[in-house]
Amino acid sequence: MLSIDRLDSGQLGVASVSSEDQADALAGLLRSLGIVRAHAFVGSSYGAMVALAFGARYPLQVGRLVLLAGAHRPHPLSTAQRSVQRGIVRLGQASGHVDEALALARQLAITTYRGSAEFGRRFAGAPQSREERFHFPVEDYLEHQGRRFVERFDADRFLALSESIDLHDVAPEQVAVPAALIGFPSDRLVPLADLCELQRRLRGPATLEVIESPYGHDAFLKEPEQLAPLLREAIAL
CATH class of the missing domain: 1.10.1740.110 (Rna Polymerase Sigma Factor; Chain: A)
Incomplete structure (x- = not known):
């Protein structure tokens, strides 16, 4: 298992780093480690955005996506x-x-x-x-x-x-990698409706699990007991 921090804009000498930049960096890391294909890409919030970008750009390098509280574009x-x-x-x-x-x-x-x-x-x-x-x-x-x-x-x-x-924008139709989506009705940053739209539009097979929680967007950090079995199942597929 690899846990990767995001790139800092100063590392690239640019004003900002896109989710696609992050995906490119992760693909480069996998190549440097000799990993031809990752079993799964698990990402939450911004990490889910990067996972979608990775799935669109490098579909042969990952077996599945597990996306928590993150969609194909930010809500206005x-x-x-x-x-x-x-x-x-x-x-x-x-x-x-x-x-x-x-x-x-x-x-x-x-x-x-x-x-x-x-x-x-x-x-x-x-x-x-x-x-x-x-x-x-x-x-x-x-x-x-x-x-x-x-x-x-x-x-x-x-x-x-x-x-x-806010610059993140991935066309779901470009993502053919199987995906497991997890959302929270109390999440005001990433509304559940956006995840429903993402599931409908993804090119590959996709499931959506909905977890009730009072913690809003932070539910992906605060609900380990509810999330653990879903994550185990999604990764084991």
Whole structure:
């Protein structure tokens, strides 16, 4: 089993790296390792986008695709949300407040990763008066997530990855590799309707498993007990 990190735009000396660039790099890695054909390509979120690009470009080098919470193109509403995040970061770069801007962009992103039900359950408490203003329960969580992100991510990498997601566009009809799709009804970033469309349009045989979860897009990280048997079955086929 190989677990591969994504390419950084700085490694290629370009402004951004597409899902096709990532697929090309993975194909090159397999060749360098002497692996003629991978048994399966398992990808979640952006990784699922790269898997689709790989399946379209290198159908003879992979036996099957396992795609979690990722589709053939980004939903326009998700692109709108990421566009606002990129605008915040660029404003921070222009004004000399990069860390603050990156933290705010991450906070906004967090609100798109989880489902409404989870936010309602965790953060429904009353606001507190703190530092001469009302402070709402969800703010501590968001600020913590923003600080953590700034510690391990820089603004240019954030912008490149965000833009790469929104530039992703693979015609499902070009993917003949068998595929197993997994989606979540609470996922607002990758709506289940997009996965249904992807399944219908894929050239090769495709299945779609739907998992109920309150965790939205992050369900692929938060539901190991539900996902494990599906992944074992998909990989064993």
